[in-house]
Amino acid sequence: MKNVKARYLFLAATGIAMVACREPATGKEHPPSHHAASITPAKAHNVALYQFAGTPPAMAALIQKGIMTKLKVAVQLMQGQPLPAMSFYKPRNRYIADSLLVYLRGQRPAACEKIIGLTTRDISTRKGEIENWGVLGLGSCPGTACVISSFRGGKGKVSESIFNRRMITLALHELGHTYGLPHCPDPVCLMIDAKGKMNLDEGESYCAKCKNKLLAQGVVTK
Template identity: 45%
Template sequence: MLLAGAGCQAPAPPVLVLQPLQGFPAPLAQSVYKQLRHQRVPVVLARPRPLPRAAYYRPRHRYRADSLLRFLTRQFRADTVVIGLTRHDISTTKNGHLDWGVLGLGYQPGRAAVVSSFRLRPRSVSTQFYKVVLHEIGHTQGLPHCPEPTCFMRDAEGGNPTDAETSFCPRCVARLRDQGWALE
């Protein structure tokens, strides 16, 4: 894909697979799918799959995001990036906390991410969820957290800053374009 003004050939982005997991609302999956298609992302909306029992963390009634990433990576070809979509609470080990609840987690870089709607405010769940999906796509493409407070790649730092996020900052856009992604 030749990007206008780039002056060089960028690689084509991999196919993005949205993988709803057991119980994820179909309208929310469709909303994210349509928003990504609008951005001309090569995206496929897969049929729902059951959550793997091995990822369930009984003491906190959550699913371990790292276990979900391993599961998702095994389900699809190496030339895809898969984003698991769940309504269940997810967690990872972070900053010395064994079970830190998160909005999403993605391999950085890598081929898989998982995003949860569990911690999002009901009044704007569709917009917030889409922003978290974009954030995790950024991680799969190697983007670290960004210090820019309005960038989709900012660190949530244990909260939900999605209302303050407006777009990828120019630095993050440039890095994504270098990878063939025309996300704004």
């Protein structure tokens, strides 16, 4: 588990490992062609939004729309199961985000290049010496899975519109990690490091540098 964890937050210098993505079978089979190997079909960017049981449907719909407004991806909603018991950390009544990523990878439909899990429960990860550190979200960098939690989003403490915007920014931040974006030093970029604080109100867009990395993968338009 410890080896696996190192991959989540630190950027691999070797570039982006894209996951092969296939459209679901349509039933219509094309005959084998000698040219088949040279044809590269336009790649569809599908993202699955996995709603762990208990997630308000309105929140999922809001995040779905928010992601599709900023990224050139199609987000499909998935009604999920309860959070897996194996991920539960009883002493703090939290779920280990790293463990949830392992679970989510197993739920990703073949047609989706990424899966983002959504929960209202508290989630945590290891941070340096701190074994169990509560977080808003966690994403593999680069990778196929990320997870976000509304637990620390300030629901009821800030206006509904601020809370909603935070959740969308959070989703874009963690998805950004899966597309290989590390934390960004630009203070108005949504990829800025939270460093344990709530900083989702600082920026709601990717900076030009981060956007260029997404552009290269075809998940944003100019």
